[in-house]
Amino acid sequence: MYVVDVEATIQFYEQAFGFVRKFVTPEQDYGELISGDTTIAFAHIDLALSNLSKGYQQVNKEKPFGIELGFVVDDVLSAIEKVEQAGGTIHESVTVKPWGQTVGYVLDNNGFLIELCTSM
Structure with missing residues (x-):
C-alpha cells in the first residue's frame, strides 16, 4: 500500500488493530507488520513513482478504492x-x-x- 508517511501508517495499524511492526527501513520509506501468513506492507509514494513508470491512482480520503x-x-x-x-x-x-x-x-x-x- 503506497502511503505518504510510512511511520505514521505503521503506528496507526499498531494503535488501531494491535499489529506489531516487523520492520521499517532507516529511510522510513518501507515497512511491514507482523500479520500471520499474509504480509501487510507500506511503501512511500515516491517508491510507487519509481516502480510504476505509468503512474498509479493515489489513495485519498474522499472516496476509497474498490478494494x-x-x-x-x-x-x-x-x-x-x-x-x-x-x-x-x-x-x-x-x-x-x-x-x-x-x-x-x-x-x-x-x-x-x-x-x-x-x-x-
Missing part, C-alpha cells in the same frame, strides 16, 4: 472506536447482515478501506 482489507474482530463497535482514536474514520455504520455477521467499514489514516467484521 478493502478485512479484519475479523470479536467486537466491531469497540474495534471502530479504536480506529477513531488512532486517527481513522467511520465510512459505513455498523450493520448486522441477514446471516448474522456484524460488519462496519472504516478508513485508515490514509483513506484505505477496511472492513471490520465478526466471524461467520
Whole structure:
C-alpha cells in the first residue's frame, strides 16, 4: 500500500488493530507488520513513482478504492472506536447482515478501506 508517511501508517495499524511492526527501513520509506501468513506492507509514494513508470491512482480520503482489507474482530463497535482514536474514520455504520455477521467499514489514516467484521 503506497502511503505518504510510512511511520505514521505503521503506528496507526499498531494503535488501531494491535499489529506489531516487523520492520521499517532507516529511510522510513518501507515497512511491514507482523500479520500471520499474509504480509501487510507500506511503501512511500515516491517508491510507487519509481516502480510504476505509468503512474498509479493515489489513495485519498474522499472516496476509497474498490478494494478493502478485512479484519475479523470479536467486537466491531469497540474495534471502530479504536480506529477513531488512532486517527481513522467511520465510512459505513455498523450493520448486522441477514446471516448474522456484524460488519462496519472504516478508513485508515490514509483513506484505505477496511472492513471490520465478526466471524461467520
